[in-house]
Amino acid sequence: MIKNLNKLIKNLTLNELRTGLSITAKELVNKKITVQFPEERTPISSRFRGLHALRRYPNGEERCIACKLCEAVCPANAITIESEMRDDGTRRASQYDIDLFKCIFCGFCEEACPVDAIVETQIFDYVFESRQGSIMTKERLLEVGSQNEKVINQTKLEDAKYK
Amino acid sequence: MELWQTFVKMVHALVPWLDGTVAIILIIFIKAMALLIPLMLVVAYFTYAERKVIGYMQLRIGPNRVGPKGWLQPIADALKLMTKEIIFPTKANIYLFLLAPVLAIAPAIAVWAVIPFDEGIYITNLDISLLYVLAIGSIGVYGIILAGWASNSKYPLLGALRSAALLVSYEIVIGFALVTVVMIAGSVNLNTIVQAQQGGIIYWYFIPLFPIMIIFFISSLVETNRAPFDVVEGESEIVGGTHVEYSGMTFAVFFLAEYANMILMAVLSVIMFFGGWHSPFEAIPYLESVFSWIPGIIWLLVKTTFFMFLYLWIRATFPRFRYDQIMRLSWKVFLPITIIWIFVVALMTQLQLSPWF
Numbered sequence: 001m002i003k004n005l006n007k008l009i010k011n012l013t014l015n016e017l018r019t020g021l022s023i024t025a026k027e028l029v030n031k032k033i034t035v036q037f038p039e040e041r042t043p044i045s046s047r048f049r050g051l052h053a054l055r056r057y058p059n060g061e062e063r064c065i066a067c068k069l070c071e072a073v074c075p076a077n078a079i080t081i082e083s084e085m086r087d088d089g090t091r092r093a094s095q096y097d098i099d100l101f102k103c104i105f106c107g108f109c110e111e112a113c114p115v116d117a118i119v120e121t122q123i124f125d126y127v128f129e130s131r132q133g134s135i136m137t138k139e140r141l142l143e144v145g146s147q148n149e150k151v152i153n154q155t156k157l158e159d160a161k162y163k
Numbered sequence: 164m165e166l167w168q169t170f171v172k173m174v175h176a177l178v179p180w181l182d183g184t185v186a187i188i189l190i191i192f193i194k195a196m197a198l199l200i201p202l203m204l205v206v207a208y209f210t211y212a213e214r215k216v217i218g219y220m221q222l223r224i225g226p227n228r229v230g231p232k233g234w235l236q237p238i239a240d241a242l243k244l245m246t247k248e249i250i251f252p253t254k255a256n257i258y259l260f261l262l263a264p265v266l267a268i269a270p271a272i273a274v275w276a277v278i279p280f281d282e283g284i285y286i287t288n289l290d291i292s293l294l295y296v297l298a299i300g301s302i303g304v305y306g307i308i309l310a311g312w313a314s315n316s317k318y319p320l321l322g323a324l325r326s327a328a329l330l331v332s333y334e335i336v337i338g339f340a341l342v343t344v345v346m347i348a349g350s351v352n353l354n355t356i357v358q359a360q361q362g363g364i365i366y367w368y369f370i371p372l373f374p375i376m377i378i379f380f381i382s383s384l385v386e387t388n389r390a391p392f393d394v395v396e397g398e399s400e401i402v403g404g405t406h407v408e409y410s411g412m413t414f415a416v417f418f419l420a421e422y423a424n425m426i427l428m429a430v431l432s433v434i435m436f437f438g439g440w441h442s443p444f445e446a447i448p449y450l451e452s453v454f455s456w457i458p459g460i461i462w463l464l465v466k467t468t469f470f471m472f473l474y475l476w477i478r479a480t481f482p483r484f485r486y487d488q489i490m491r492l493s494w495k496v497f498l499p500i501t502i503i504w505i506f507v508v509a510l511m512t513q514l515q516l517s518p519w520f
Contacts, residue, residue: 025220
């Protein structure tokens with residue numbers, strides 16, 4: 001009886017509703033922690049595995065020697081390599097394609113590479129404008145590498161002591 | 164009112180070749196536009212305020228990309244809706260399909276004709292303005308029912324059925340709730356009701372009618388299909404209810420009607436229970452003279468803004484009611500309490516309880 005009366009009074013005074021309203025009122029004035037993405041970015045680990053890049057040596061020579069270890073290790077079969085002999089007798093890739101639709105960004109290619117040629121950068125906000133755009137050719141990979149060489153070098157140095 | 168008469172004289176002086184009838188029609192048109200354009204602007208920015216307030220309550224920021232701080236967001240929304248294609252379902256009744264949004268927005272705007280904004284500032288001073296509000300306001304339900312039926316689609320029909328039952332039962336509650344106000348004020352003229360609340364905050368009707376005020380406000384949430392009673396739309400249950408088949412401008416008209424109705428209900432709450440255009444500092448010795456320079460319309464708008472904010476606050480807080488619970492709330496809780504309170508008010512009237520009678 002008393003219990004029921006208590007419940008009735010609580011209901012009629014909108015007790016629970018006022019509790020709920022006070023919570024939302026408190027959140028209204030709380031500080032917001034939203035990150036305004038294109039202007040602000042959250043910190044990214046130096047091990048982050050984003051868009052791929054092919055690197056060059058400081059003298060401008062491309063690192064990749066077309067050993068096809070990355071092609072072999074790739075679990076998604078995303079990498080296609082054709083090799084050729086250059087005039088100076090070295091073996092280089094004539095074709096180096098990564099299909100980003102197939103790629104699962106596991107980072108095995110980077111680990112398999114004996115000359116640190118293929119790396120995964122911290123870039124994650126890229127777009128393709130056509131269906132063919134998903135295939136990163138050797139030229140595009142080298143361009144990503146040359147554009148971001150500084151950042152790549154930095155992150156690899158940071159991560160080197162843990163490898 | 165003097166201001167208005169000078170304005171009428173000015174129009175006559177500027178265009179003397181206008182004879183009586185044309186001048187009157189022109190003046191009525193100008194009056195209507197003076198109400199409609201600010202109303203539509205308020206509706207547009209009310210949607211922005213809604214997204215901002217709800218965003219803040221959910222620890223988000225809300226729209227902030229279009230224009231400085233997102234201030235142009237409602238304009239962008241309006242442009243988007245206006246340029247979108249209006250799709251007619253193949254088997255829909257196109258005439259009724261197009262009539263429905265008109266029937267939704269016409270009453271929502273027509274009711275504003277009798278709302279008094281300040282001493283003497285209104286479009287028309289109808290002696291039965293409260294009856295007019297209830298009568299015209301009820302037509303709005305036809306818009307929703309027609310929209311559901313004319314779409315010839317199952318979810319809109321379900322939404323229409325829900326809205327028909329809901330609005331009918333809550334109109335009874337609102338009607339009875341307003342009866343108590345009429346009993347105290349002794350008039351169904353909104354102007355007189357506000358004038359009767361003159362003389363300070365203790366004369367406002369929310370004090371003798373406190374439970375009725377809460378019931379009226381909650382019922383107005385149902386009448387305007389707002390959360391937590393938005394079962395007519397109920398996105399998670401019936402997709403979007405009566406709005407499912409509407410797109411582009413036809414949808415925008417429903418949207419405008421809903422928000423215009425919401426502002427209307429906020430204004431009605433202020434007029435009925437919170438002293439309309441009267442300042443809350445009336446009859447307080449020092450404060451009255453400090454705030455006496457603020458015109459009554461500002462007080463009305465401030466109070467209305469508070470109730471509009473309450474709508475958003477409630478929407479951000481409560482989950483949607485189950486349909487049968489809303490019906491139970493109406494018939495088993497609100498209606499008995501209101502009827503009991505009618506007797507309480509009758510008793511108060513008989514006892515000449517000061518200061519309200």
